[in-house]
Amino acid sequence: MIHSTSxxxxxxxxxxxxxxxxxxxxxxxSSPRTARxxxxxxxxxxxxxxxxxxxxxxxxxxTWIVAGIVVGxxxxxxxxxxxxMTAMPQMVALFNGSGGGAAALxxxxxxxxxxxxxxxxxxxxxxxxxxxxLIGAISxxxxxxxxxxxxxxxxxxxxxxxxxxxxxxxxxxxxxxxAWMVLNGSGGNPAFLAFLAxxxxxxxxxxxxxxxxxxxxxxxxxxxxxxxxxxxxxFALHNVVLIISGTLVGASGTLLTVLMCRAMxxxxxxxxxxxxxxxxxxxxxxxxxxAAMSGKPVRDVSVEDAATILAYARKVIIIPGYGLAVAQxxxxxxxxxxxxKARGVEVVYxxxxxxxxxxxxxxxxxxxxxxxxxxxxxxxAVNPEFESADVALVVGANDVVNPAARxxxxxxxxxxxxxxxxxxKHILVLKRSMKPGFAGIDNELFYDPKTMMxxxxxxxxxAKLAQTVKAL
Amino acid sequence: MIDHFLNDLTIFVLAIFVGYEIISKVPxxxxxxxxxxxxxxxxxxxxxxxxxxxxxxxxxxxxxGFCAVVLGTVNxxxxxxxxxxxxxxxxxxxGPNEP
Numbered sequence: 001m002i003h004s005t006s007x008x009x010x011x012x013x014x015x016x017x018x019x020x021x022x023x024x025x026x027x028x029x030s031s032p033r034t035a036r037x038x039x040x041x042x043x044x045x046x047x048x049x050x051x052x053x054x055x056x057x058x059x060x061x062x063t064w065i066v067a068g069i070v071v072g073x074x075x076x077x078x079x080x081x082x083x084x085m086t087a088m089p090q091m092v093a094l095f096n097g098s099g100g101g102a103a104a105l106x107x108x109x110x111x112x113x114x115x116x117x118x119x120x121x122x123x124x125x126x127x128x129x130x131x132x133x134l135i136g137a138i139s140x141x142x143x144x145x146x147x148x149x150x151x152x153x154x155x156x157x158x159x160x161x162x163x164x165x166x167x168x169x170x171x172x173x174x175x176x177x178x179a180w181m182v183l184n185g186s187g188g189n190p191a192f193l194a195f196l197a198x199x200x201x202x203x204x205x206x207x208x209x210x211x212x213x214x215x216x217x218x219x220x221x222x223x224x225x226x227x228x229x230x231x232x233x234x235f236a237l238h239n240v241v242l243i244i245s246g247t248l249v250g251a252s253g254t255l256l257t258v259l260m261c262r263a264m265x266x267x268x269x270x271x272x273x274x275x276x277x278x279x280x281x282x283x284x285x286x287x288x289x290x291a292a293m294s295g296k297p298v299r300d301v302s303v304e305d306a307a308t309i310l311a312y313a314r315k316v317i318i319i320p321g322y323g324l325a326v327a328q329x330x331x332x333x334x335x336x337x338x339x340x341k342a343r344g345v346e347v348v349y350x351x352x353x354x355x356x357x358x359x360x361x362x363x364x365x366x367x368x369x370x371x372x373x374x375x376x377x378x379x380x381a382v383n384p385e386f387e388s389a390d391v392a393l394v395v396g397a398n399d400v401v402n403p404a405a406r407x408x409x410x411x412x413x414x415x416x417x418x419x420x421x422x423x424x425k426h427i428l429v430l431k432r433s434m435k436p437g438f439a440g441i442d443n444e445l446f447y448d449p450k451t452m453m454x455x456x457x458x459x460x461x462x463a464k465l466a467q468t469v470k471a472l
Numbered sequence: 473m474i475d476h477f478l479n480d481l482t483i484f485v486l487a488i489f490v491g492y493e494i495i496s497k498v499p500x501x502x503x504x505x506x507x508x509x510x511x512x513x514x515x516x517x518x519x520x521x522x523x524x525x526x527x528x529x530x531x532x533x534x535x536x537g538f539c540a541v542v543l544g545t546v547n548x549x550x551x552x553x554x555x556x557x558x559x560x561x562x563x564x565x566x567g568p569n570e571p
Contacts (some may be wrong), residue, residue, distance in 0.1 A: 242516055249510045249513055255491075
């Protein structure tokens with residue numbers, strides 16, 4: 001809204017300052033030292049934008065607004081304070097869904113406002129409103145499905161059925177037709193409501209065929225969707241701060257999504273439509289590799305032997321995976337690392353970009369366990385170090401250390417950059433059972449003659465390791 | 473009307489470039505806080521929700537607008553708090569355990 005009055009000018013100026021604070025805030029997030037102050041800058045920018053908006057002359061009554069903010073703050077604060085770090089991905093999904101839902105509702109109200117006041121929908125506002133409603137609704141329902149999958153309310157597996165892509169395609173076509181009817185005025189309110197319902201349904205149908213291990217990509221993508229929905233809302237309301245902030249988030253989310261996909265060496269279309277990790281795919285996609293593996297022996301190791309190998313190593317590289325988070329064993333693992341360091345062993349953590357259930361999730365989990373971030377090394381930095389490592393300690397990770405990704409073109413994970421655990425002198429794998437990982441394929445690393453398997457719950461195994469190392 | 477739109481479009485296109493530039497330098501270890509931090513920023517849609525609720529004239533519009541404000545606030549408050557909680561855990565050297 002471009003205002004002519006000085007008050008309007010002041011609001012506009014406040015929005016400009018907010019936008020700058022958001023940019024500086026995101027910039028601050030690019031380094032661990034400035035990240036926290038960056039987040040605070042962004043929060044100050046948000047507060048400024050909200051206070052400035054309260055002065056807008058469009059606002060006639062404050063009661064409902066204040067009530068809404070109080071209720072929303074209470075819900076948001078309680079949720080943010082009580083969530084565990086393991087559950088962070090689903091929490092972010094929920095917050096993201098709220099934003100998407102808000103964008104869809106704002107677009108709907110703006111539609112109604114324009115229809116009632118002018119009787120028609122101008123083409124530019126109309127398209128902005130429809131885009132805001134469509135993307136916001138997809139983000140809302142998609143995020144809720146993602147939350148349900150991560151929380152274990154629905155199955156984490158990819159849900160597939162015959163003609164799935166055809167059904168989704170038909171739904172998308174129906175949504176387009178409805179959008180056309182809304183824009184040319186022939187459909188009226190029923191068409192708009194059907195459009196909204198169709199968008200919600202599309203969000204659900206688009207996310208259910210995506211497996212749990214691909215959720216980092218989905219959450220990242222939905223995050224960028226909500227940003228774009230917000231930007232579309234900004235177009236409809238002619239509000240600059242909405243356009244700038246929404247677009248910043250849209251761009252960042254898209255970039256993160258691309259980075260994630262690159263880390264898995266799978267095109268985004270494969271992640272979204274490939275139904276990776278579907279229930280039956282383990283049997284079919286594993287193909288010959290699995291049959292050839294199943295007969296091979298694996299080498300079992302006792303806790304005592306494992307502890308001795310670790311304690312007398314010069315260099316240990318720890319490879320944590322999502323299994324570590326599930327077992328809540330990150331604190332116990334840090335204890336073992338501390339004991340080893342006290343004995344003069346060099347310890348680093350190798351973090352695969354897709355370890356965990358959202359980008360960088362493993363870093364947060366280890367930071368929670370007080371692991372200093374200098375010990376966390378990413379794939380490119382750590383891979384040359386495996387050759388000089390005495391032990392690669394794999395805890396709850398699987399597909400990201402499978403050498404098949406390097407040399408077996410038949411493998412579904414072929415081409416994915418992996419951590420070269422197999423290049424170290426010994427490989428110690430802590431694992432509950434021989435169950436395959438998310439990709440549903442067997443891991444040839446487990447059958448490597450250099451590999452020792454310590455079976456059992458990660459937390460118990462690590463606690464026993466700690467005791468034994470202490471006693472040595 | 474078209475002037476309005478071109479103004480908005482200019483801002484939109486420039487913001488894409490700014491967003492890409494400032495984010496392409498973020499290290500992997502900060503991806504989760506970055507995601508949840510930017511997640512909080514798109515809660516700015518709350519501003520839009522406040523504007524439409526402030527101008528609402530019927531009960532239906534008020535209820536819908538109220539829901540939008542609640543959802544937007546959850547996004548903002550939850551997003552910033554949870555990001556701060558995560559970031560306070562990132563420290564350089566291992567210190568004493570904090571809650």
